[in-house]
Amino acid sequence: MNEKYLHFIWKSKRLLSAELTTTTGESVRIKNFGDYNFDSGPDFFNGSILLGGLLLHGNIEMHVNSSDWMKHGHQFDLAYSNVILHVVYNHDMEIVVNGSVLPTLELKYLIDWKHFNESKQKLEFRSRIPCDQQLKDVPTKIISDQLKLNTHDRLQRKANEIEHLSKNLRWSIHELLFRFLLKNFGGKLNGFPFLELANQIPVYRFLRSSMQVREAILLGLAGFLDHDFDHQYEQELKSNWTFQKHRLQLSNVDSSSFKFKGARPASFPALRLVQFATFSNHFDWSCDFWSLEPAEIVKVFMDALTKEPTSYWENHYHLGRPKQKPSSGKLAKEASLTIVINAVAPFLFWYGQKQGDIVLLNKAIELLELLPQEKNKVLERWKSLVSYPSNARFGQAVLELNNQWCAPKKCLKCLIGKELLNLSQS
Template sequence: MDEQFLHYIWKYQKFDQNKLKLTEGQSLMVYYPGNHNQDSGPDFEEARIKIDAIEWAGQVEIHINSSDWNHHNHQHDPAYENVILHVVWNYDSEIHLNDEAIPTLELKSIIDPGLIEKYQKHIRSNQEILCSSQLPGVSPLTIRGMLDRVLVERLEEKASRILNDLQYRKNDWEEATYRALSANFGFSTNKEAFIRLTELLPFSKLKKAFQNEKSTEALLFGQAGFLNEAKDEYQDSLKSEFQFLQKKFQLPESMVKPQWKFGKLRPANFPTVRLAQLATTLHNTPKLFTILTQTESIKELKEHLRPPLSPYWRAHYDFGKERERTTRQVGKSSFENILINTVAPLLAAYSKYTADSIFMDRAVELLESLPAENNRITRKWGEIDVNTKTAIDSQAFIQLFKSYCQKRKCLQCNIGVEILNR
């Protein structure tokens, strides 16, 4: 038995509501089970019940065993002083609140065993997407409603990370944008290394070199630890430039090359290539935050986020290693990835910061205008004939998979609830 299932039982009143009795014999009538609280505090708020002849309004707390109340230290938490009903699977101990026994409803004798069996069979499936075989029978409105919900959740989660970082940057939006964009250029493999680089090379110092593309490259590659040797003349010139700028800006000790991952990456995704692309982008778009939040045209964003690479990096993928064919700019899929994972969250964060919904609307419109992502998770949905057409779809299905399917939170998902309610 788990509390998630008990929350579902109480929320949807999945038991015979006639002649309900509390553990001490009082009659119970439920007018409204309450609003499900997903934050800290009691599990349901604003519930309305009647015990014998007296009506009560307040909070409901749910546990597997009644003794869990004390094990969770609720007896010392003022947030639980307005609990009017304790709903438990197993009543193993009388619990007191303000020197009086808390009214308690035990569930194990009033729930249909068939429902328990159905839930356990569903949750113990070895499929990654538990509802995969039953999804075709789910109402399209239910699916669409859940996708809209998780899309908002995903945007708000990403926005919150930017806003949390913003607090540490003294509300410097340019600094926060630089950090978010840099992390994106690392993608999944080198994300942490790029974050570390932005700690050692803050935007406030890097921007002083933006007028000169070579100086921008020298600072990024030098602080990243790629200029401790010189395999060719260009690397040697960057090294000399970095040594001068490192002293001028009083930069801390740089990273070391082993902190960056090259293994199993195609040359186009090498961290050296990504650093060169970042350097070119920053050089061409010094006022990064302003451009990304005020530019509504994808064509204009492309001009800022896909500028031509410097001549050296058009022909190289690492120092001293030439490409088989030249390349001019950030690839199309990488550009779309930046729009999805940096620009849209940035707009959502600024929307929350300014309390202006227009930026959230623009974030959604941006995702709607982009094609769906093609990655491991979206391919899993494709295997069960779920099609993703735009980035709105792919972002929603990624969130659904990571936050609900993988965590087996079927009873907090509208799709899972509909399946279990059949």
């Protein structure tokens, strides 16, 4: 079973029975199945149910197992505080929200299994590559030339983002680097909330602080310290934040803007903020890293990115949330490489353009050639269709081609598309 199918039958109201009861035996009638949410947050907004004669309005969340609520960290996310019904395939634990057991509807015995088996193939990952069946007919040079164009496109697009940041505020080059790196620690899911947080940090005063104070400032600004805590380290963080908040005249952002849904525990925002605090403590911010050779640049950043945070984070992904098994709290090597690929290389490229220095522009390309490509389904799909070098330069090019050209079907601008159109006309 998968959530995609659960979403589908809920949207289409395809349940085997209209007589529904919650896992605690209460009668529940669905008055409004809600509006499907394509972004983060509960799966269906603005639903309404009649529960034991009481009409409730709010959001509806769906999972394969009830325990996925905890695994996905919804208990820490205010965006889920207005969920009125938890719809699951398998009920394996009670979920408590706002001090009350969350009404849960189990679908295990309400599913049309014949329909599920027939629909399974339709719900699987589909290629967004219009020419995937014809790629074998395209000369290698055409594909290579197109990917070289896409390498530049991707670096330019990210350089434009840095340029926009540099014009909005009068930051020094190292302050700009600080904020752009912090944004990238948030990844796709939390990049913009992390940037909002970064914009409020007095960078140089932050960098003169102790490690624990750095953690307190980041977690406090994110709104993660506005609770009562039992653990001594958590209490120390909160005490530090209370002092720094008044000393530096800071105010926290809305913690509900940070997204947990879709993030693995190792990527939860609190842990990523602490990992940035650790990185910031070990990186030499006075260093003009762009003057180094590409291999040295990689080493400087990887050394700082892979340092261990304070021992508390060996046992926690989020404040007050113990890990099931203690493990390292440091940023994984793959995640560290992703930050170098998506932040450091574009920053080099932007600075090269800013200075009119072709050496720096080439360094950005050379740096990507030194690193392995990222691991994701898009690159796996392309690797099965065409042959290209397995380094980050071509990996970034393929992602740009797939997301910015293939998905919106810009085939007439693509060298590969033009080649195939010429073949089909000849």
